[in-house]
Amino acid sequence: MAFYDSEVEVLIDEARLQARVQELGAQITREYAGRDLTVLGILKGSVYFVTDLTRAIDLPLQVEFMGVSSYQGGTETTGEVRITTDVSKPLAGKDVLVVEDIVDTGLTMQFLLENLRARHPRSIKLATLLEKPARARAKIHIDYKGFVIDDVFVVGYGLDYGEKLRNLPFIGRVKGK
Numbered sequence: 441m442a443f444y445d446s447e448v449e450v451l452i453d454e455a456r457l458q459a460r461v462q463e464l465g466a467q468i469t470r471e472y473a474g475r476d477l478t479v480l481g482i483l484k485g486s487v488y489f490v491t492d493l494t495r496a497i498d499l500p501l502q503v504e505f506m507g508v509s510s511y512q513g514g515t516e517t518t519g520e521v522r523i524t525t526d527v528s529k530p531l532a533g534k535d536v537l538v539v540e541d542i543v544d545t546g547l548t549m550q551f552l553l554e555n556l557r558a559r560h561p562r563s564i565k566l567a568t569l570l571e572k573p574a575r576a577r578a579k580i581h582i583d584y585k586g587f588v589i590d591d592v593f594v595v596g597y598g599l600d601y602g603e604k605l606r607n608l609p610f611i612g613r614v615k616g617k
C-alpha cells in the first residue's frame with residue numbers, strides 16, 4: 441500500500457513511462473549528435489522527466505531551468521505568462537531543447553517559445569511528456585512527444601494537483617476528478 445492508493449488510479453504505469461523516455465532519449469541522441477545541446481526544463485512539472493530524459497541522452501549537454509507562472513483568469517489560463525526564474529547562461533547560439541511536462545491549451549508554450557526565439561538560439565525544439573489535444577487553443581509544434589492523453593486531469597511524475605502528488609513514479613488520474 442502506498443499513500444496515494446485510495447485517491448489515484450494509474451493511467452500510464454512506470455514501465456511504459458520509462459520505456460518511452462528511453463526511446464525519446466535515443467532519438468534525441470541521434471538527432472543532436474555533434475550539436476551544442478542545452479536542455480531547458482520548465483519548472484516545476486518537468487523536473488522528473490528532465491532528470492530521466494537527460495540520463496537517456498548519450499551526448500554532452502547542459503541543463504538549464506526556467507520557472508513560469510500563468511496568470512489565471514477565473515479557472516482558465518489566460519495565456520499571459522510571467523517568468524519567475526530565468527536561465528543562468530545566455531541561450532544565444534545554442535541548440536535549445538525545451539522540456540515540458542504537458543501541453544494542454546498550449547498558451548504557456550506559445551508565450552515561452554516566442555520569448556526564447558527573441559534570445560537568438562541556434563535552434564529551438566520542444567519535448568513534452570504529455571499532450572492533451574482536446575483542449576488546444578494555440579497551435580504548438582511538438583518535436584518529441586511522450587504520450588497523447590484524453591481530456592483528464594493527470595498527476596504524478598512531476599505533475600501536481602494543488603502542489604501535491606508530483607512524486608508518484610507513474611502518471612495517474614485523481615479519482616472523481
Ligand code: IMP
Nearest residue numbers: 485543544545546547548593594599600
Ligand atoms: P497550458 O494550458 O498548455 O498553458 O498548460 C499550462 C500548465 O498547466 C502545464 O505546464 C501544467 O503545469 C499545467 N497542467 C495542464 N494540464 C494539467 C494536468 O492534467 N495535470 C497537472 N497539470 C496540468
Ligand code: MG
Nearest residue numbers: 483484485541
Ligand atoms: Mg507546467
